[in-house]
Amino acid sequence: MKEDHIPSGRVLKAPENFLSQEGIRTVFAEGKKGRRDFIRNAFAAAAAGAAMPMAMGQGNPVPTEGGDPNILNLPEHATGLGQGVASDNGYGKPSKFETNVQRRQSPGLTQTTQASVSFAPLQSLFGIVTPSGLHFERHHQGWWDIDPSKHRFMVNGMVKKPMVFTMDEIMRLPSVSRFHFIECGANTAVDWGNVAVPTVQYTHGMVSCSEFTGVPLITLLELAGADLKNGKFVLAEGGDGSSMTRTIPMSLITSGEVLVAYGQNGEMLRPENGYPLRLVVPGVQGVSWVKYLRRVEVGDMPWAAKDEAIHYIDLQPDGLHRQYSSIQECKSVVTTPSGGQVLLDKGFYNITGLAWSGKGKIKRVDVSVDGGRNWRQARLETPVLSKCLTRFNLDWVWDGKPAIIQSRAQDETGYVQPTYKQLRAVRGTRSIYHNNAIQSWLVQENGEVKNVQLS
Amino acid sequence: MSSFRKVILTTALLAMAGMAMAQSEKYPGLGRVATPKEVAKWDIDVRPDFKGLPAGSGSVAKGQDVWEGKCAHCHGIFGESNEVFSPLVGGTTAEDIKTGRVANLTRQDFPGRTTLMKVATVSTLWDYINRAMPWTNPKTLSTEEVYAVTAFLLNLGGIVPDDFTLSDKNIAEVQKRMPNRNGMTTAHAMWPGKEFGGASRPDTANTICMKDCMPEPKLASVLPEFARNAHGNLAEQNRLVGQQHGADTTRPEGKNTTTAPPASAVPAPKADNSEAKAAVALLNKYSCTACHGVDKKVVGPGFNEIAKKHPGKTDYLAGKIKAGGAGVWGPVPMPPQSLPEADAKAIAAWIAKGASK
Numbered sequence: 001m002k003e004d005h006i007p008s009g010r011v012l013k014a015p016e017n018f019l020s021q022e023g024i025r026t027v028f029a030e031g032k033k034g035r036r037d038f039i040r041n042a043f044a045a046a047a048a049g050a051a052m053p054m055a056m057g058q059g060n061p062v063p064t065e066g067g068d069p070n071i072l073n074l075p076e077h078a079t080g081l082g083q084g085v086a087s088d089n090g091y092g093k094p095s096k097f098e099t100n101v102q103r104r105q106s107p108g109l110t111q112t113t114q115a116s117v118s119f120a121p122l123q124s125l126f127g128i129v130t131p132s133g134l135h136f137e138r139h140h141q142g143w144w145d146i147d148p149s150k151h152r153f154m155v156n157g158m159v160k161k162p163m164v165f166t167m168d169e170i171m172r173l174p175s176v177s178r179f180h181f182i183e184c185g186a187n188t189a190v191d192w193g194n195v196a197v198p199t200v201q202y203t204h205g206m207v208s209c210s211e212f213t214g215v216p217l218i219t220l221l222e223l224a225g226a227d228l229k230n231g232k233f234v235l236a237e238g239g240d241g242s243s244m245t246r247t248i249p250m251s252l253i254t255s256g257e258v259l260v261a262y263g264q265n266g267e268m269l270r271p272e273n274g275y276p277l278r279l280v281v282p283g284v285q286g287v288s289w290v291k292y293l294r295r296v297e298v299g300d301m302p303w304a305a306k307d308e309a310i311h312y313i314d315l316q317p318d319g320l321h322r323q324y325s326s327i328q329e330c331k332s333v334v335t336t337p338s339g340g341q342v343l344l345d346k347g348f349y350n351i352t353g354l355a356w357s358g359k360g361k362i363k364r365v366d367v368s369v370d371g372g373r374n375w376r377q378a379r380l381e382t383p384v385l386s387k388c389l390t391r392f393n394l395d396w397v398w399d400g401k402p403a404i405i406q407s408r409a410q411d412e413t414g415y416v417q418p419t420y421k422q423l424r425a426v427r428g429t430r431s432i433y434h435n436n437a438i439q440s441w442l443v444q445e446n447g448e449v450k451n452v453q454l455s
Numbered sequence: 456m457s458s459f460r461k462v463i464l465t466t467a468l469l470a471m472a473g474m475a476m477a478q479s480e481k482y483p484g485l486g487r488v489a490t491p492k493e494v495a496k497w498d499i500d501v502r503p504d505f506k507g508l509p510a511g512s513g514s515v516a517k518g519q520d521v522w523e524g525k526c527a528h529c530h531g532i533f534g535e536s537n538e539v540f541s542p543l544v545g546g547t548t549a550e551d552i553k554t555g556r557v558a559n560l561t562r563q564d565f566p567g568r569t570t571l572m573k574v575a576t577v578s579t580l581w582d583y584i585n586r587a588m589p590w591t592n593p594k595t596l597s598t599e600e601v602y603a604v605t606a607f608l609l610n611l612g613g614i615v616p617d618d619f620t621l622s623d624k625n626i627a628e629v630q631k632r633m634p635n636r637n638g639m640t641t642a643h644a645m646w647p648g649k650e651f652g653g654a655s656r657p658d659t660a661n662t663i664c665m666k667d668c669m670p671e672p673k674l675a676s677v678l679p680e681f682a683r684n685a686h687g688n689l690a691e692q693n694r695l696v697g698q699q700h701g702a703d704t705t706r707p708e709g710k711n712t713t714t715a716p717p718a719s720a721v722p723a724p725k726a727d728n729s730e731a732k733a734a735v736a737l738l739n740k741y742s743c744t745a746c747h748g749v750d751k752k753v754v755g756p757g758f759n760e761i762a763k764k765h766p767g768k769t770d771y772l773a774g775k776i777k778a779g780g781a782g783v784w785g786p787v788p789m790p791p792q793s794l795p796e797a798d799a800k801a802i803a804a805w806i807a808k809g810a811s812k
Binding site: 097098100101102104106107108111112113114115121123124140141142154155156157161162163164165169172173194195196197198199201202219220223224232233235237241242243245249250251252283284294295297299301302303304305306309310313314315316318319320321322323324325326327329336337339340341342343344349350358364366370371372373374375376377404408410415416417418419422423426427428430434442446448449450451452453454455 | 482485486487488489493494497498499500502503504506540556557558560561563568570573574575576578579582583586587590593594635638639640641642643644645646647648649650651657658659660661662663664665666667668669670671672673674675676677678679682683685686687689691692693694695697698699700701702704708709742744745753
């Protein structure tokens, strides 16, 4: 070591009980003489000294041997050589310690895996973006990994010229990238009648949020010379076995919001999410976001497709079904603390959760810890975007007594998320779809959190 | 060709050329006109006004034959099966056919909702059977078979008589007998447009109250104790670190259930069972799992059950996979499967060895 490399006045200010300028000089001087042990001992003593005052009154007490072995015994990763670049075949994976964070099926909900659902682990996610591999899944007839060079997109119906596009051509058109939530119309369906499942993954895990990249559908309709005046409806159709079809109003398409998307969170769509092409219909339930999109048809009346005439219809108390109920109204849920979790101890917690609305931006979120008697306004974290998940947080000190935690969101139209009581007063309990009621989590004295509903 | 027609044709061509240029001004070179053949192949949708319905017909009798061969193993002989999918038939009455409203839908205590109780439009049935059925071989039914299966379903619901033949000529008359044809409403505020003239305001109107909003809350519904562990151990469904850990639901709830595993406890990796992996990949490839679970009965027996009954009998099982059959596990027939001999053998060998995961 040359003299000019010895740290001098440019060393960062050391914390209290750490080494002083003088100490550092001594340590390095000793090191130069070959006395490495001196350096190690000096730093170890300083670290132990620093830990003492911090440990007071914490759930992480100082062990009797005078320090945390995780600090005192340097681990392999601090004393060895790590792994090289571009391992894992060039596509990185989450830490092996994160294997608990998975999308999961709800046992008994469906009999097959091809016509089924997997739920996103909302209890373990941060911010607003759902990692693509944890995005919830809903397949009606199994998923496919389709060769994008053979995928075609057709526009027909009330157009001057029916047209076909390759993926190359679609990706050459001007694109936009937007963050939106997608929620299955049946999210929270199992709790319409009463409490049925233990965790937020299973109550609310059919919502996810991504940055989608694609071409506004209106661009492709205009290329085909669509009759935007008389063609009040558009049918979207998938290219897989189920060839899912859904009716979309032209008014939503002319607004420029509806996208023919190929990108998701910076990469292509995942196969389970419709690779290589899917429709993005912001604010509308996921079934309309047709995957493996092969065709749109412009028409002058709705289609009453299977998923708008047999499923995705909401039974009302008078025996009528609401048809073409598509918008996901304002909703929120606390993801931590939530069902199936255990609070580690009394003291400070950050209550956190997600809010969203199919009608625009979230305006505010209030949180109650006493079952809805009193409320406090939560902090909305940025960004707050239209028809997108919004993260909210609230400071909370748990006193160890039972608490019922709820969140209540309001969107920019002024609409406030309803209570179960209000929702059931209008729609009964057999609606299956579009349950956006306020969720309650009971924190018990033993720290375990339970899914509950209030009278 | 008369000169008059020539003029019209030329004008039309010019108009087309003009349009093509108008497009190309903005995005030259992108997209091409779809050929009539291409449109015909993909444009298969049938609307409630029967636009898109191909000419043709099919009888109830023919429908029964198709049904028993291609549909019954999932939907039941009488469309009543509730094992894999919701039942299709049941719950409608002759009175419903008169009124167009299914009376059972108003009953809170009526257990299920069948397809015929819900669907208002017969076009929906035709369109969906045509595009997506049979489940493992969609779009393989002929037009006659689609008419026939639709007729058979309608017959099971008492909507058409036994000797009926459904066709594009009489389907509009059948529509007038659909039991729930008057059972839909668009009077709600959840359609993202004004096309249906639905309600302009949402149906609930909660307000923002901040203090003393309600009396002491009472619990109306709590997760039943037996459901605590019904989704597996929740400790394994939460991150190892965080402000909360998952509850260990394999153990009874105690005074203090802070029993999360220490942060260093990496979940044990599953033993690498590449033979099982290959077999399960084949099961998925040939849609075997549509009817058989690896460790549970679905329509047919679970592979674990077959393994128990026929240990070591690779050739027998390979033959069964190819030939199908009924009677060994119950009356529901398994259709013959077309897959390469080697793959059938590989699956059979895996079952014969115990069908491990």
